[in-house]
Amino acid sequence: MRIPCPYCGSRDSREFVYRGDAAPVRPASDLASDNADAMFDYLYLRDNPAGQFEDLWYHAQGCRNWLRVTRDTITHDIAGAVLARSGRAA
């Protein structure tokens, strides 16, 4: 696979470290709120779709940016990648 890094251009996937599904958002972890269910959901449950999927890759051997990559889990086709800090894709 080649990943179109917005900063470095198209690069081999082995330059990247995989982080996984981009969808889970860590719930607030203040001690006051009882968020065990939200934490369980965040840590363990996954949509794991067959098809379009957004995942996080870290360009460790490149620009060291975190990327949000849109990828098809059935074909491995990559539709695009944006910097993760640019916010969630729609």
Add this chain to the structure above:
Amino acid sequence: MRYSILQLARQALGRHRGWGPAWRDASPRDGYDIVIVGGGGHGLAAAYYLAKVHGITNVALVERGWIGGGNAGRNTTIIRSNYALPGNEPFYEWSMKLWEGLEQDLNYNAMVSQRGVLNLFHSDPQRDAYARRGNAMRLHGVDCDLLDADAVRKMAPFLDFDNARFPIQGGLLQARGGTARHDAVNWGYARAASALGVDIIQNCEVTGFVRDNAGAVTGVETSRGTIRAGKVGLAVAGMTSHVAAKAGLRLPIESHVLQAFVSEGLKPLIPGVITFGAGHFYISQSDKGGLVFGGDIDGYNSYAQRGNLPVVEDVCEGGMALMPMIGRVRMLRSWGGVMDMSMDGSPIIDRTPIDGLYLNAGWCYGGFKATPASGWCFAHLLANDAPHETATAYRLDRFRTGHMIDEKGAGAQANLH
């Protein structure tokens, strides 16, 4: 038709024109007591044990493709029970015992070969860890031996013992481990289940679930019509999230692709199964002569039954570090299978929060060796609504309650291993 030497002789006299199909290719009826989704080894074994052990023969097994087309035919055929934890070891040992009697039970040659599984260690701490695992196995009544380097050298003189980075100091041997012919296991279970009355329905994809007013599952919608069912069991590892989502379930599972490889055929070379302790590489030799080997999952979520080249290179590097003699052997084929990677690396055999729907999933890399016990325990669960005594730890809710089975500290991603 019972297979035997007399039958073979009789068929030989008839020029082998009398052999019938091994199992009936059934069409779906309106309803069954139990419908099992997924015609891999685990589903077939569950159907067989439902009929044989529990006397429930009004059972259908629906398979999207054909029998043996999924992970059942995409693994590296290793059987073993060298686990350490109380939640795992009794289950895998039960599986090992079922393997030992499988061919007589099924009247089918599954080529179960107990040629030994040897896990090598390369450092003092690793030896201690393997000694601990061996002791845990023995406490569970499973035999194993901790070998020193000389004993390993007698078994496998071709290994790179004096490798500068990873010298081989010894290994943990489970002599009862070995390999089995993966396709034959599935064909054997299919044939035996079909003979007991189970309908094996191929080319029948589940597209949804029939639910009653209370939300309970009372059947499956398939590409070949609606099939009513008293209970539905999912044994669709690899596609579990995809199928379970049709019932509205989200699961602690990610799908990843795992590659395996086979070389050209060689004369007998490798005595049993050998695993590299300093990388992820394992190898055995099939009866046909090909070296069968594999390593890590590719590491990213995937439903594609093929992987990418970086892992091919990584696996081959592991092989070269372990046994440089294979450097000139040509790789013949590689293939990929889709793994249910559960979040603690251990399987799930449990009821789901939905009445009437039962789950067998999350087998990670290790589903093949578990095939008989997985089927046995899933059949027990479907028949009795209670887990089998060897599978009580494989609960779906263990992630919520904190009762993870931390065999290797491994989760869904290779970089966490």
